[in-house]
Amino acid sequence: MEPYKLSLSEASQMIHEGTLTPTKLAESLMDRIDKLESVLEAWVTVERDQVTQAAEAATREAEEGVFKSALHGIPVGVKDIYYTQGMRTTMGSSIYVGFVPEYDADTVASLKEAGAIILGKTETTEFALHDPASTRNPWNTLHTPGGSSSGSAAAVSSGMTQMALGSQTGGSVVRPASYCGIVGFKGTYDLLSRGGVFPLSWSLDHIGFLVRTVQDAVITLKTMNKDVESPSETEENPRIGLLSGYFKENADDDVWLGFERAVGKLWGEGAEFVDVELPKSFSMVLDVHRVIMSVETAAAHEDHFRQSTDEYREYLRGFISSGLMVPATAYLRAQRIRGQIINDMINLLRDYDCLASPSSVDTAPKGLEWTGSPVFNAPWSLTGLPSVTVPSGLSENGMPIGLQLIGEPYADMKLLNVASWCEAKLEFPHEPKDPYTP
Amino acid sequence: MSDDAEKDYVHMVMETAKGMWGAEEAQRIKDHVERTAKAVYAVSNYPLEPEIEPVTKMRPGEQ
Numbered sequence: 181m182e183p184y185k186l187s188l189s190e191a192s193q194m195i196h197e198g199t200l201t202p203t204k205l206a207e208s209l210m211d212r213i214d215k216l217e218s219v220l221e222a223w224v225t226v227e228r229d230q231v232t233q234a235a236e237a238a239t240r241e242a243e244e245g246v247f248k249s250a251l252h253g254i255p256v257g258v259k260d261i262y263y264t265q266g267m268r269t270t271m272g273s274s275i276y277v278g279f280v281p282e283y284d285a286d287t288v289a290s291l292k293e294a295g296a297i298i299l300g301k302t303e304t305t306e307f308a309l310h311d312p313a314s315t316r317n318p319w320n321t322l323h324t325p326g327g328s329s330s331g332s333a334a335a336v337s338s339g340m341t342q343m344a345l346g347s348q349t350g351g352s353v354v355r356p357a358s359y360c361g362i363v364g365f366k367g368t369y370d371l372l373s374r375g376g377v378f379p380l381s382w383s384l385d386h387i388g389f390l391v392r393t394v395q396d397a398v399i400t401l402k403t404m405n406k407d408v409e410s411p412s413e414t415e416e417n418p419r420i421g422l423l424s425g426y427f428k429e430n431a432d433d434d435v436w437l438g439f440e441r442a443v444g445k446l447w448g449e450g451a452e453f454v455d456v457e458l459p460k461s462f463s464m465v466l467d468v469h470r471v472i473m474s475v476e477t478a479a480a481h482e483d484h485f486r487q488s489t490d491e492y493r494e495y496l497r498g499f500i501s502s503g504l505m506v507p508a509t510a511y512l513r514a515q516r517i518r519g520q521i522i523n524d525m526i527n528l529l530r531d532y533d534c535l536a537s538p539s540s541v542d543t544a545p546k547g548l549e550w551t552g553s554p555v556f557n558a559p560w561s562l563t564g565l566p567s568v569t570v571p572s573g574l575s576e577n578g579m580p581i582g583l584q585l586i587g588e589p590y591a592d593m594k595l596l597n598v599a600s601w602c603e604a605k606l607e608f609p610h611e612p613k614d615p616y617t618p
Numbered sequence: 619m620s621d622d623a624e625k626d627y628v629h630m631v632m633e634t635a636k637g638m639w640g641a642e643e644a645q646r647i648k649d650h651v652e653r654t655a656k657a658v659y660a661v662s663n664y665p666l667e668p669e670i671e672p673v674t675k676m677r678p679g680e681q
Contacts, residue, residue: 464660464661464664466657467656467660468661470653470654470657471654471658471661474654474657498647498649499650501635501643501647501651502647502650502651502653502654505638505651505654505655506654506658510662513661513662513664513666516666517664520667
């Protein structure tokens with residue numbers, strides 16, 4: 181099997197066994213990039229010489245029996261809002277087109293320390309908000325891969341890397357992962373450091389990553405946060421709270437049908453599903469999210485924006501302008517209502533191993549001018565609860581549908597255990613494939 | 619809260635936007651201004667729960 185087809189956990193195991201070298205893996209991934217990048221446009225920067233040198237060094241270390249972690253010698257993608265020392269970091273904006281940071285984001289530094297190789301920087305919407313990159317969906321290049329972690333999703337889905345960092349403020353990890361038929365995970369708020377990641381909205385921003393299997397997410401999380409606690413092994417089938425109401429009302433018919441099909445399959449395999457009623461405060465989720473995010477985004481950009489408004493693209497320009505007009509009391513009130521929503525959701529989660537919903541309103545929309553709606557993911561960015569998407573099937577138009585699972589705060593590994601159980605039962609059979617253009 | 623009150627608030631914010639950004643720019647960003655204003659209106663009219671919300675718990679006469 182070509183190394184690019186391996187999952188991260190398979191590649192890691194083979195490197196440790198000596199049946200695959202980091203050099204061979206890096207060459208396979210860069211060949212894949214050479215083949216697909218002109219169509220998918222997933223990467224802003226790939227530093228080939230640096231990747232080759234780092235892979236050779238990791239290969240020598242492996243030959244000497246030195247393995248820094250499970251990610252030793254694994255080339256990874258990094259969303260282009262993460263600072264990378266000596267490597268261009270554009271934030272998807274013309275303002276930062278030539279910016280080269282002098283230091284690494286904390287997460288990038290931890291990956292390097294763990295022996296991972298920075299393969300390159302992946303495309304993002306402008307400052308991780310809305311104005312799209314030119315990246316295309318590997319499942320159908322006429323469709324968006326979602327955003328804002330657009331390049332990370334397309335790169336992992338198409339076999340150009342096994343793991344890529346993303347970030348989520350609304351739905352920017354889970355939605356693109358769902359649209360591209362892969363696994364996307366964002367941890368509990370503050371589980372992974374945001375240091376050195378350009379802020380979009382600091383109290384909503386989450387670190388996340390996109391991978392091909394849940395086991396890949398487990399390995400990545402354990403490598404990036406050694407303190408993360410693993411729950412004790414259990415043979416019991418999961419008890420899952422089923423989110424309908426708001427989610428059923430807003431989902432496209434084919435997505436809801438796909439969700440029901442996945443739930444039926446999991447139920448048949450022994451999962452217990454219980455319909456849950458969302459708390460009254462949940463009705464405020466999107467309004468509270470918008471007030472907080474518009475103000476914090478405006479605050480992050482205020483100085484530059486007032487001097488150089490024309491350097492911002494259309495959506496971000498309007499969003500910042502509107503955020504600059506929000507009264508301080510409204511922002512504070514939004515944060516206080518947010519506290520009530522968090523309390524209510526944590527209380528709701530007490531009776532379940534996790535909650536479940538579709539990962540997105542729709543499958544990846546046609547066209548590249550709109551990266552899709554985050555409204556199924558924003559509640560978990562607002563509440564800081566960990567969430568993960570697992571591919572669960574295909575819609576009638578052949579595009580992937582995802583199952584979103586939401587866990588209790590700091591029960592990230594427990595959530596991934598349930599996700600792994602679901603992944604095994606759902607048996608999503610679709611390997612990453614060559615980009616398809618009808 | 620009534621629909622009229624929300625409309626009045628959104629209208630007031632749009633007028634403020636014209637003063638801040640100029641009429642042409644305000645028109646350009648109208649959708650954002652209106653959506654955020656509606657969110658602000660909803661947030662401002664949502665009752666906080668004094669039992670679990672520490673700041674409102676400090677209202678004089680209710681201790």
